Amino acid sequence: MERKVTLACGDGGELAHKLIQQVFVSAFQNQDASRFDSAFLSLESGKIAVTTDSFVVNPLFFPGGNIGKIAVAGTVNDLSVAGSIPLYLTAGFIIEEGFPLEDLRKIVRSLAEEASAAGVRIVAGDTKVVEKGGADGLYINTTGIGVQRAEHAIRPGEMQEGDDVIISGTVGDHGIAILAARGELGLMTDLQSDCTPLNHMIDKVLESGAHVRMMRDPTRGGVATTLVEIAEDFGAAIEISETALPIRNEVMGACDILGFDPLYLANEGKVILIVARNDRQRVLDVLRAFPEGRNAAVIGHITGMGEGRLLLETPLGSRRRLRRLSGMMLPRIC
Amino acid sequence: MPALFEPVDPGVAKELARKVIQLADRYKERTGITPAFMEVCGSHTMALARTGIKQILQGHVRLVSGPGCPVCVTDQKQIDAMIEVAESENRIVCTFGDMMRVPGSKRSLLSAKTDGRDVRIVYSPLDAVRIAEENPDKEVIFLGVGFETTVPVLAAAIQLAAKKNVGNFSMWATTKLVQPVLRELLTVKKVKINGFLLPGHVSIVLGEKAYRFLIDEFRMPGVISGFEPVEMLSAIYKLLEIITDNRPAIVNNYKSVVRPEGNQAAQKIMYEFFEPCDEAWRGMGVIPQSGLDVRGKYSRFNAKKKFNVEVGEPKKTLCRCGDMICGIASPEECILFGKACTPLHPIGPCMVSTEGSCAAHYAYMRKDG
Amino acid sequence: MCVGVPAKVIEKKEYTALVDVMGTKMEVGILFVPEVEVGEYVIVHAGQGMSIIDQVFARESLNEWGKMARAGII
Numbered sequence: 177m178e179r180k181v182t183l184a185c186g187d188g189g190e191l192a193h194k195l196i197q198q199v200f201v202s203a204f205q206n207q208d209a210s211r212f213d214s215a216f217l218s219l220e221s222g223k224i225a226v227t228t229d230s231f232v233v234n235p236l237f238f239p240g241g242n243i244g245k246i247a248v249a250g251t252v253n254d255l256s257v258a259g260s261i262p263l264y265l266t267a268g269f270i271i272e273e274g275f276p277l278e279d280l281r282k283i284v285r286s287l288a289e290e291a292s293a294a295g296v297r298i299v300a301g302d303t304k305v306v307e308k309g310g311a312d313g314l315y316i317n318t319t320g321i322g323v324q325r326a327e328h329a330i331r332p333g334e335m336q337e338g339d340d341v342i343i344s345g346t347v348g349d350h351g352i353a354i355l356a357a358r359g360e361l362g363l364m365t366d367l368q369s370d371c372t373p374l375n376h377m378i379d380k381v382l383e384s385g386a387h388v389r390m391m392r393d394p395t396r397g398g399v400a401t402t403l404v405e406i407a408e409d410f411g412a413a414i415e416i417s418e419t420a421l422p423i424r425n426e427v428m429g430a431c432d433i434l435g436f437d438p439l440y441l442a443n444e445g446k447v448i449l450i451v452a453r454n455d456r457q458r459v460l461d462v463l464r465a466f467p468e469g470r471n472a473a474v475i476g477h478i479t480g481m482g483e484g485r486l487l488l489e490t491p492l493g494s495r496r497r498l499r500r501l502s503g504m505m506l507p508r509i510c
Numbered sequence: 511m512p513a514l515f516e517p518v519d520p521g522v523a524k525e526l527a528r529k530v531i532q533l534a535d536r537y538k539e540r541t542g543i544t545p546a547f548m549e550v551c552g553s554h555t556m557a558l559a560r561t562g563i564k565q566i567l568q569g570h571v572r573l574v575s576g577p578g579c580p581v582c583v584t585d586q587k588q589i590d591a592m593i594e595v596a597e598s599e600n601r602i603v604c605t606f607g608d609m610m611r612v613p614g615s616k617r618s619l620l621s622a623k624t625d626g627r628d629v630r631i632v633y634s635p636l637d638a639v640r641i642a643e644e645n646p647d648k649e650v651i652f653l654g655v656g657f658e659t660t661v662p663v664l665a666a667a668i669q670l671a672a673k674k675n676v677g678n679f680s681m682w683a684t685t686k687l688v689q690p691v692l693r694e695l696l697t698v699k700k701v702k703i704n705g706f707l708l709p710g711h712v713s714i715v716l717g718e719k720a721y722r723f724l725i726d727e728f729r730m731p732g733v734i735s736g737f738e739p740v741e742m743l744s745a746i747y748k749l750l751e752i753i754t755d756n757r758p759a760i761v762n763n764y765k766s767v768v769r770p771e772g773n774q775a776a777q778k779i780m781y782e783f784f785e786p787c788d789e790a791w792r793g794m795g796v797i798p799q800s801g802l803d804v805r806g807k808y809s810r811f812n813a814k815k816k817f818n819v820e821v822g823e824p825k826k827t828l829c830r831c832g833d834m835i836c837g838i839a840s841p842e843e844c845i846l847f848g849k850a851c852t853p854l855h856p857i858g859p860c861m862v863s864t865e866g867s868c869a870a871h872y873a874y875m876r877k878d879g
Numbered sequence: 880m881c882v883g884v885p886a887k888v889i890e891k892k893e894y895t896a897l898v899d900v901m902g903t904k905m906e907v908g909i910l911f912v913p914e915v916e917v918g919e920y921v922i923v924h925a926g927q928g929m930s931i932i933d934q935v936f937a938r939e940s941l942n943e944w945g946k947m948a949r950a951g952i953i
Contacts, residue, residue, distance in 0.1 A: 361632075365903045429899075429900035430900070430903040432882075432900060433903065434882075490560075491523065491739070492562045493566075495562070508882060509924065509925045510606070510655075519945075521948075526944065553883075633926055635925065635926075656881070660881060660924065662910075662929075663926065714922060747947055763940070766932050766934070766940060767933075773929060775912075776929065
């Protein structure tokens with residue numbers, strides 16, 4: 177087989193067949209489904225959860241993962257934080273002509289491995305090849321299908337004053353790991369992206385019987401933007417404490433150099449949970465039993481219901497309001 | 511992290527804040543005046559808001575933001591010219607991230623980039639020289655904004671380009687000097703303050719001695735400060751002590767980093783490659799000898815000489831950035847603030863740069879929706 | 880005015896040094912601080928070391944601020 181993806185690989189003919197068989201089908205191991213134009217799925221009765229997300233990452237490979245891993249983690253986490261059980265994924269690939277086949281294999285393999293580890297099946301896929309320059313290497317879209325939990329559902333309607341805000345680990349690892357991997361700004365770090373599917377951990381939290389009001393994954397826009405959205409969507413006054421935020425030293429260092437705020441850096445393997453105060457310890461214990469949750473911490477609480485807003489308590493004890501990220505963060509010298 | 515390497519007990523900062531308030535209130539009791547200090551460094555503006563010092567001291571000490579953010583003080587016509595220089599084919603414009611969103615009369619560098627212009631963010635100006643070496647068929651222009659901290663680094667880039675004879679590298683310099691603008695604030699603008707919180711990092715290059723004229727000519731005290739809560743609070747504390755005793759002085763509260771004579775290696779290279787020039791400041795007009803431009807001897811690296819860029823006179827807006835950087839108006843007093851002018855749709859540069867007084871106020875101080 | 884961060888020099892070359900800021904590393908110029916030694920801290924701005932941090936003064940300041948915080952206001 178050719179060592180690069182060619183336009184002919186996407187024309188539906190012999191080469192396309194070969195690419196699909198050798199790269200995708202072999203990785204996903206679902207010969208049955210691949211014989212039909214649609215996949216047939218069995219779902220328990222009840223509500224179905226569907227989410228879709230497209231993944232464009234530069235670089236495609238970075239410490240702690242690659243675009244294939246993120247394509248699974250991102251979509252699985254979106255289903256999971258909404259309180260549903262992820263079951264199936266579809267994956268669509270848009271590939272730039274000339275893309276190294278070996279890289280494609282690695283990405284597809286990683287996607288398959290992550291899906292299998294997360295316990296979801298890849299049931300449909302698509303590949304398109306675009307002319308050189310028509311895409312930046314490779315893009316992936318994944319759609320996730322799950323079922324809403326019948327038991328242990330999340331109950332946003334019960335959100336109330338005194339509830340705790342918990343984050344499952346350190347803030348900003350993905351954002352800085354990606355930035356360093358780009359190499360443009362000369363940052364060198366051993367930092368790994370946190371990208372990982374969180375559904376098993378989240379399942380255990382919910383099954384513990386803890387009263388979870390709300391969950392979100394703080395991806396683009398970071399912890400601050402995600403919490404502002406929760407505050408506004410549910411009319412909750414949320415207050416978090418700067419000193420309680422778990423942040424790795426390397427992330428702090430990189431932020432100091434570039435003038436970034438870690439609260440606005442992307443995460444790909446973290447969940448923010450709003451839980452009843454009485455269940456705080458139970459949730460922390462469950463989270464900390466998982467490697468991806470061992471740095472879980474209470475970072476704040478809900479101070480009242482009514483007007484939705486997010487406040488940050490500074491180490492000096494004063495409070496300031498946090499807002500959504502305005503445009504992207506740019507490194508600054510002044 | 512402060513410029514020392516053991517954790518500072520957060521209790522110390524809290525206690526210092528209490529002492530500052532006590533001292534300030536005592537001063538007000540005696541004189542009837544709320545002490546007002548101006549910070550002339552955008553990083554101070556930002557840090558005072560971010561750490562909550564500004565909020566804690568509200569009503570006790572008036573902290574006025576002065577002309578400290580190089581992007582904010584840059585004249586609109588210069589900004590237009592720097593964007594215009596990016597508009598031609600076969601050019602790569604390199605810039606600090608700070609400049610990307612600054613609105614020109616027509617558009618910003620970010621929107622020029624969106625339209626396919628080659629605009630790149632670099633962390634170090636020396637990276638722009640490397641980019642020029644890697645792209646010999648293109649003209650690479652670095653947009654050199656900054657105060658005295660940055661100018662030596664800009665000079666280092668020109669030195670490198672000269673040494674390696676990188677002919678396709680040039681710099682569009684519009685730099686600003688602290689001393690002339692402090693003098694302008696005190697004479698022409700007649701700002702009503704009791705002292706200056708002096709810029710820690712500019713002072714690295716200039717040294718303590720650079721501020722002696724404040725005492726000699728104006729009896730105006732100043733304290734050089736770092737950027738950590740304890741550093742800023744202790745500097746404000748010292749300013750309060752000075753005005754309480756009425757013994758104007760320049761105090762170096764950042765001794766671990768700022769030497770009396772400054773960094774002479776940096777000064778030397780700065781004046782080897784740059785020479786004083788008249789600079790236009792936003793909202794203040796041209797201040798004689800208040801900036802530095804590439805020395806005539808190195809004009810082959812001066813983008814202003816190399817490229818013929820013509821821009822018209824910018825349209826007047828209601829934006830009060832000019833008053834803001836003189837400490838005459840506060841963001842809330844601008845009719846555009848938070849309404850027509852927001853970080854996503856900035857009208858003036860004070861809203862663009864995260865250390866601009868409007869952006870800092872918008873992000874950290876605004877109370878309404 | 881200018882973002883500057885304290886960084887520890889971990890390797891020194893002729894014109895540059897490898898520095899560490901809380902675990903994140905980068906290469907910076909030492910044109911303005913040619914005398915810097917491995918193990919010392921510098922303030923980095925726009926990719927250049929601008930000043931070597933004087934540890935004696937750093938400690939003195941720390942003590943002074945502590946005293947200030949404890950002092951009574953008369």
